[in-house]
Amino acid sequence: xxxxxxxxxxxxxxxxxxxxxxxxxxxxxxxxxxxxxxxxxxxxxxxxxxxxxxxxxxxxxxxxxxxxxxxxxxxxxxxxxxxxxxxxxxxxxxxxxxxxxxxxxxxxxxxxxxxxxxxxxxxxxxxxxxxxxxxxxxxxxxxxxxxxxxxxxxxxxxxxxxxxxxxxxxxxxxxxxxxxxxxxxxxxxxxxxxxx
Ligand code: AP5
Numbered sequence: 001x002x003x004x005x006x007x008x009x010x011x012x013x014x015x016x017x018x019x020x021x022x023x024x025x026x027x028x029x030x031x032x033x034x035x036x037x038x039x040x041x042x043x044x045x046x047x048x049x050x051x052x053x054x055x056x057x058x059x060x061x062x063x064x065x066x067x068x069x070x071x072x073x074x075x076x077x078x079x080x081x082x083x084x085x086x087x088x089x090x091x092x093x094x095x096x097x098x099x100x101x102x103x104x105x106x107x108x109x110x111x112x113x114x115x116x117x118x119x120x121x122x123x124x125x126x127x128x129x130x131x132x133x134x135x136x137x138x139x140x141x142x143x144x145x146x147x148x149x150x151x152x153x154x155x156x157x158x159x160x161x162x163x164x165x166x167x168x169x170x171x172x173x174x175x176x177x178x179x180x181x182x183x184x185x186x187x188x189x190x191x192x193x194x195x196x
Contacts, residue, residue: 002078004109005030005099005191007184008089008100008155009117010147012128012136014171016181018117021177022184028192032076035100038070039063053135056091060098063091067101071108078109079189085109089116089151089158093138097150101158101187111164113191114155115184119171121145146186 009015016034023032036052044064045050048058055063077083088100101109119127121141128136139147155166167187171180 002075002110003082003191004074004078004085004111005082005113005115005188006070006085006087006109006111007115007117008087008151009171010025010088010124010144010151011134012124012131013117013119014127014177015117016086018169018171018177018180018184019036019084021181022188023084025181026185026192027069028188030084030188030192031081031084032084032086033074033077035067035070035074035085038073039066042066042069051135055094056098056150060093062097063093063098064102064105064112068108071101075108084188085111089114089154090147092139092147097147097155099157101154106158106161110162112194113187114158114164115187116151116155116165116166116168117171117180118168119150121148123171123173 007015007019023030039055040052043055049055074083074085090100091098121144124144125141158164159166169180169183171177
């Protein structure tokens with residue numbers, strides 16, 4: 001049976017950092033897959049974008065087609081080995097929030113766990129401003145809070161269309177990163193014991 005743990009969180013919350021560190025410590029063997037990378041490969045092949053931060057500005061229909069292509073690849077991988085999927089519950093596009101996993105996509109992936117990484121809006125704002133390698137959206141703290149609220153709501157709807165359990169992990173400054181990594185390691189160890 002395919003086994004998938006989804007890691008979500010709004011841009012700049014630190015989900016990729018936590019995921020990378022947790023994978024070094026867990027006894028579970030997961031293949032790390034970045035949903036954005038798979039979509040990006042398809043988008044470049046189709047000549048749609050040159051940079052990953054352009055993808056969320058494509059028209060929603062095109063983004064949904066890319067999502068489905070990425071999901072089909074992920075299920076193939078997950079049939080062979082457990083997948084840790086770095087992705088987004090919702091994407092802020094210029095015309096509104098896009099579901100990261102519309103019904104036809106969540107039903108294909110059928111995740112076992114959905115992990116939501118969260119931090120305070122001011123922490124996220126600070127991390128985005130310091131991250132000069134990326135073309136991060138400029139948002140107010142209120143907009144960041146609304147996006148995090150929407151992600152919780154989206155996760156519930158995904159759980160209704162899959163067998164997923166939901167776990168929220170907070171990633172605060174200072175010792176927060178260490179604690180967040182430990183929590184994710186616990187989830188992964190537990191998840192894989194269910195898989196065995
Ligand atoms: P993706 O590849 O996921 O990029 P992203 O959204 O920018 O996420 P990152 O991984 O860069 O950010 P992060 O929050 O994980 O932050 P990081 O760990 O770097 O997605 C790319 C694109 O793919 C999306 O824009 C979208 O278009 C598309 N996509 C993906 N999934 C999709 C889907 N399902 N449907 C449709 N489109 C989809 O950390 C940020 C900074 O914070 C770092 O500098 C780090 O050092 C720092 N930091 C982290 N934790 C702490 C801490 N505790 N204290 C202090 N600093 C910290």
